[in-house]
Amino acid sequence: MGVDRYSGLPFVARFRWNVGKTMEKFYRSFAEKKILAARCEKCGYTVVPPRQICPKCYSTISEENLVELSGKGVVESLTEVAFKLDGKGGYIWLEKPELLAAIRLEGASSTIFARVEGEAKVGSEVEPVWAEKIEGKPSDLISFKVVE
Amino acid sequence: MRRVAIIGCGQSKHGRRTDVNQAELVAEAVWAAIEDANIGPEDIEAYAVGNMQGFGGICQPDLVFADYIAAGGKAMQRVATGGTVGGSTAHLGYYEVASGMYDVVLAVSWEKHTDSAEPGATTGLLHVAFANLSYMMKIGMDMRSFAIMGLAGAAAGISAYQAAFYMARSGCRIEHFDMVAAKARRNAAKNKYAHLKWPNCTPEDIAKTEMLIWPMRFGHVCPASDGASCVIYANEDAVRRLGVKEVAWVKGVAAYADEEADQGESYQGTAVVDYSDQTGAILSAKKAYERAGIKDPRKEIDMAEIYAPFPHQELMFSERLGFFDDGTAWKAVEEGVTEIDGDFPICPSGGVNTTNAIGSSGMQRVVEAALQIMGKAEDHQVPKDVRNAVAHAWGGQVQFNTVMVLGDRPKGW
Amino acid sequence: MKRVAIIGYAVSRLEWDAEKTREEAVFEVAREAMRSAGIEREDLGTAISASTDFLDGRTISNCMLIGASGAYLKDESKAEEDGMYAALYAAQRIMSGVHDVALAVSHTHSWIFNPHQVTQYMLEPWFDRQNELLNEITLAALQARLYMSRSGADEEHLAEVCVKNLRNAAKNPAAFRKMADVTVEEVLESRLYSSPLTELMIAPPCDGAAAVILASEEAAKEFCDDPVWIRGIGNACDRYLRDRDLGRLDSLRIAAERAYRMAGIEEPFRQIDVAEVTERFAHQEFMAYEALGFCREGMGKVLIEEGMTEVYGEIPVNPSGGALSGDPVCATGMIRLIEAVRQIRGETENQVEECRTALAHAQWGLCAQKNLVFILGDRL
Numbered sequence: 001m002g003v004d005r006y007s008g009l010p011f012v013a014r015f016r017w018n019v020g021k022t023m024e025k026f027y028r029s030f031a032e033k034k035i036l037a038a039r040c041e042k043c044g045y046t047v048v049p050p051r052q053i054c055p056k057c058y059s060t061i062s063e064e065n066l067v068e069l070s071g072k073g074v075v076e077s078l079t080e081v082a083f084k085l086d087g088k089g090g091y092i093w094l095e096k097p098e099l100l101a102a103i104r105l106e107g108a109s110s111t112i113f114a115r116v117e118g119e120a121k122v123g124s125e126v127e128p129v130w131a132e133k134i135e136g137k138p139s140d141l142i143s144f145k146v147v148e
Numbered sequence: 149m150r151r152v153a154i155i156g157c158g159q160s161k162h163g164r165r166t167d168v169n170q171a172e173l174v175a176e177a178v179w180a181a182i183e184d185a186n187i188g189p190e191d192i193e194a195y196a197v198g199n200m201q202g203f204g205g206i207c208q209p210d211l212v213f214a215d216y217i218a219a220g221g222k223a224m225q226r227v228a229t230g231g232t233v234g235g236s237t238a239h240l241g242y243y244e245v246a247s248g249m250y251d252v253v254l255a256v257s258w259e260k261h262t263d264s265a266e267p268g269a270t271t272g273l274l275h276v277a278f279a280n281l282s283y284m285m286k287i288g289m290d291m292r293s294f295a296i297m298g299l300a301g302a303a304a305g306i307s308a309y310q311a312a313f314y315m316a317r318s319g320c321r322i323e324h325f326d327m328v329a330a331k332a333r334r335n336a337a338k339n340k341y342a343h344l345k346w347p348n349c350t351p352e353d354i355a356k357t358e359m360l361i362w363p364m365r366f367g368h369v370c371p372a373s374d375g376a377s378c379v380i381y382a383n384e385d386a387v388r389r390l391g392v393k394e395v396a397w398v399k400g401v402a403a404y405a406d407e408e409a410d411q412g413e414s415y416q417g418t419a420v421v422d423y424s425d426q427t428g429a430i431l432s433a434k435k436a437y438e439r440a441g442i443k444d445p446r447k448e449i450d451m452a453e454i455y456a457p458f459p460h461q462e463l464m465f466s467e468r469l470g471f472f473d474d475g476t477a478w479k480a481v482e483e484g485v486t487e488i489d490g491d492f493p494i495c496p497s498g499g500v501n502t503t504n505a506i507g508s509s510g511m512q513r514v515v516e517a518a519l520q521i522m523g524k525a526e527d528h529q530v531p532k533d534v535r536n537a538v539a540h541a542w543g544g545q546v547q548f549n550t551v552m553v554l555g556d557r558p559k560g561w
Numbered sequence: 562m563k564r565v566a567i568i569g570y571a572v573s574r575l576e577w578d579a580e581k582t583r584e585e586a587v588f589e590v591a592r593e594a595m596r597s598a599g600i601e602r603e604d605l606g607t608a609i610s611a612s613t614d615f616l617d618g619r620t621i622s623n624c625m626l627i628g629a630s631g632a633y634l635k636d637e638s639k640a641e642e643d644g645m646y647a648a649l650y651a652a653q654r655i656m657s658g659v660h661d662v663a664l665a666v667s668h669t670h671s672w673i674f675n676p677h678q679v680t681q682y683m684l685e686p687w688f689d690r691q692n693e694l695l696n697e698i699t700l701a702a703l704q705a706r707l708y709m710s711r712s713g714a715d716e717e718h719l720a721e722v723c724v725k726n727l728r729n730a731a732k733n734p735a736a737f738r739k740m741a742d743v744t745v746e747e748v749l750e751s752r753l754y755s756s757p758l759t760e761l762m763i764a765p766p767c768d769g770a771a772a773v774i775l776a777s778e779e780a781a782k783e784f785c786d787d788p789v790w791i792r793g794i795g796n797a798c799d800r801y802l803r804d805r806d807l808g809r810l811d812s813l814r815i816a817a818e819r820a821y822r823m824a825g826i827e828e829p830f831r832q833i834d835v836a837e838v839t840e841r842f843a844h845q846e847f848m849a850y851e852a853l854g855f856c857r858e859g860m861g862k863v864l865i866e867e868g869m870t871e872v873y874g875e876i877p878v879n880p881s882g883g884a885l886s887g888d889p890v891c892a893t894g895m896i897r898l899i900e901a902v903r904q905i906r907g908e909t910e911n912q913v914e915e916c917r918t919a920l921a922h923a924q925w926g927l928c929a930q931k932n933l934v935f936i937l938g939d940r941l
Contacts, residue, residue, distance in 0.1 A: 014265035015205035019687040020169035047804065049688050053175055055215035055804040058189055077710075077807070079702035080756040081694050089675030100694045100755070102703045102807065110803045112688075113695055113703070122710060138691045149658045169687055194796070200620060201641070207615040207682035208642070211926040215800040221815055223796035224931065225650060228614065228641040230621035236638050240650065246657035248562035249794065401659075405608075405637035408624045431634065439659070544624040548637070 031136035118146035156185025162375030171213035177376035189218035198237035199507030232543025234510020235550030258376030320478035326351035328459035336498025375505035396518035400440030453513035510541030566781035566788035569598025569774035575737035575887035594772035606660035608632035611647035611667035644895030645923035668770035702755035707808030712859035720748035730882025737887030769889030793824025793936035813852035813932035837897035894923020
């Protein structure tokens with residue numbers, strides 16, 4: 001059923017986003033297996049990934065207020081994901097579900113979302129899993145795993 | 149009816165802004181406006197936001213950076229109308245205050261072209277053509293016009309037609325486009341936020357540039373810029389309460405939507421045969437002047453910021469907005485009437501022809517008109533006394549128009 | 562502030578693979594809404610459409626809709642979010658005194674492009690879009706877990722919301738997913754997307770369009786015998802995912818408080834006769850109960866256990882079936898608004914008795930980042 005339709009030329013646009021100077025530092029510090037955050041001098045809110053404007057009180061966070069986190073964190077919420085999207089609107093059903101978690105890193109006020117390996121539960125302590133070859137890029141941080 | 153004023157303006161520096169991400173770019177304009185108005189973020193009750201999300205590759209970007217612009221817990225509304233979007237966002241902000249729902253509203257719009265991996269603005273523009281293809285095949289739309297769109301970008305392709313129509317209609321020549329483009333580059337050199345600056349640029353300089361698609365030369369075409377522009381509106385009571393000294397009053401707004409240009413030509417439309425006709429612009433201007441209490445726009449309006457990515461549009465719209473008779477604007481340009489120090493300055497900021505961050509462009513016209521009224525335009529402040537100014541934007545497939553009349557005092561004073 | 566009424570509306574049948582173009586869908590509802598309001602196109606001062614470029618797969622998604630919506634040579638604009646925001650903008654234009662009669666129209670054809678894929682493009686691109694597991698559904702699953710651990714609600718409670726709404730939908734001829742005999746077990750056993758969310762707990766994307774006509778007090782009295790009045794409006798936006806309390810709908814709470822203040826509502830549970838909320842995921846209906854002040858924090862599950870939000874209950878929620886019965890993305894919230902209007906006029910197939918004050922809610926963004934609440938009444 002349905003009227004005829006044509007897919008036509010694809011609605012595809014490639015993007016290369018400028019991440020800004022603060023995020024650039026964040027990624028480059030991956031090369032030393034470091035996770036940076038920005039701590040607001042005024043209200044103490046610690047935001048990760050770091051940025052220049054405090055998301056809580058909106059004051060400017062200067063570069064001196066970048067802090068290094070331990071990298072360890074606690075799982076706040078967890079879901080078993082059974083699918084991925086293929087980028088074109090289709091579903092890829094996974095043979096084995098993957099775990100996705102909301103993680104509060106030690107010393108941070110904001111939450112990050114990441115894949116988790118191991119028998120994670122809400123409340124589990126996790127630590128980062130780094131790629132074998134690290135180059136100071138987003139791909140360096142593969143996932144988090146439960147601390148044994 | 150509630151009286152509404154612009155109490156603060158902010159712009160980011162425009163150009164290739166690879167030093168910031170989209171959120172930081174917008175925050176730059178927003179915080180500049182908050183500082184300019186000398187208020188705190190807590191004074192702002194609601195936001196009006198707009199950009200064309202395909203250009204920067206973020207869907208609903210305002211939600212991503214609500215917390216960069218102090219919008220957490222505040223009301224936020226979003227519009228998107230193509231090139232008009234800056235003008236439409238300015239209108240949205242105005243209506244948010246005029247409705248009586250909010251007293252202080254911040255309106256911001258922006259574009260970040262350099263995040264696109266393809267060359268500049270065409271990414272977004274070509275989407276119009278690409279996405280329309282299946283529709284065209286089905287309806288049997290003219291493939292010839294599609295080919296031209298593909299060549300120069302959708303709106304740019306239609307604009308080339310439009311320029312040809314305008315030349316036939318008015319008797320103006322390509323040399324007049326050179327004059328307008330040279331004026332824009334000279335003016336931009338005086339504007340610290342502008343992108344393409346060329347001090348002492350002459351029409352001869354522009355005439356030396358390559359012909360891209362007749363009658364448009366390379367020197368006629370706007371750049372693809374990154375940038376954000378922002379205004380803060382307040383009602384009369386809030387202006388007093390916040391102790392704001394320099395304001396520009398919104399005296400009248402109007403917008404009229406015409407049909408998509410190709411609908412007229414190719415299928416069952418109301419037949420917009422001449423793209424330089426611009427009925428929507430004529431109606432928008434008339435209605436805005438009526439609402440502003442302006443009877444004779446030529447006498448009562450002192451300057452205009454016209455949305456003109458291509459030089460013929462500055463000439464064409466200055467006629468449609470009622471500043472010159474149909475087909476005569478090029479004569480005024482020959483006489484230097486539209487220069488910064490002329491009798492009727494148009495785009496003293498350099499305009500969209502020198503700085504085009506799509507979303508930002510329409511809002512920037514409002515910002516620049518307001519700055520001229522407040523006397524804060526610095527190096528490109530026009531020498532004549534500005535009491536009423538017009539900010540205009542067009543968008544879509546040369547089909548949408550927004551007009552805002554600003555004044556140094558509210559309507560009826 | 563000028564008063565605004567809703568004097569006409571139209572909703573298309575929600576379906577998959579609609580045999581019409583977007584232009585035809587918009588034309589049909591715009592024309593029907595004008596007819597139901599008893600107005601001509603010439604009476605319209607302004608038209609606001611709602612659609613998004615990403616969902617439509619084309620930029621300037623409103624540029625082909627000018628003829629279809631009747632906005633030709635009218636003051637047109639496009640709200641790039643839910644249709645209820647278009648209605649809000651239209652109402653503001655009337656409140657300002659600049660316009661008298663306005664059209665708000667919204668549509669999404671989900672078959673053009675999977676709306677769940679679009680939600681991936683709503684992620685902040687510098688960090689979150691590096692993670693291929695993140696999208697609207699998986700994030701909602703994380704939100705559901707946060708809510709469940711806070712409130713003690715379990716998967717069965719979530720399923721009970723689906724049972725209520727899908728059964729209600731069976732009475733609604735326009736609904737897309739209707740299941741008169743669905744059980745809690747069936748909901749729990751439907752395909753798992755991201756635990757705890759199963760297929761029936763996720764609003765099904767579909768094709769649809771909706772339109773409303775709004776009018777000033779003077780115009781409403783001229784054209785309409787039974788206008789429905791907008792008594793309160795509240796609108797609020799939250800911070801981005803990482804920096805908000807994901808387990809709560811703070812922006813909905815703020816929006817509701819504003820709408821109640823404007824409408825003079827002090828005890829929502831007693832004063833509101835029916836609520837139509839946008840629950841894109843089952844748990845969001847519980848979160849809405851709490852944010853709207855229908856119950857105390859964490860007590861949402863009690864309302865379902867006691868049947869209080871059934872159509873015969875003390876505070877019926879989503880007698881139309883809600884978003885779980887069909888989600889034509891940009892039209893979903895506007896349909897809630899229209900269902901609330903129809904309840905007040907006594908026109909629905911699943912009618913709440915003596916309905917005089919109704920609440921309509923729209924959400925937008927990942928995990929309902931933005932929320933909009935209208936309070937409607939049969940009198941000013």
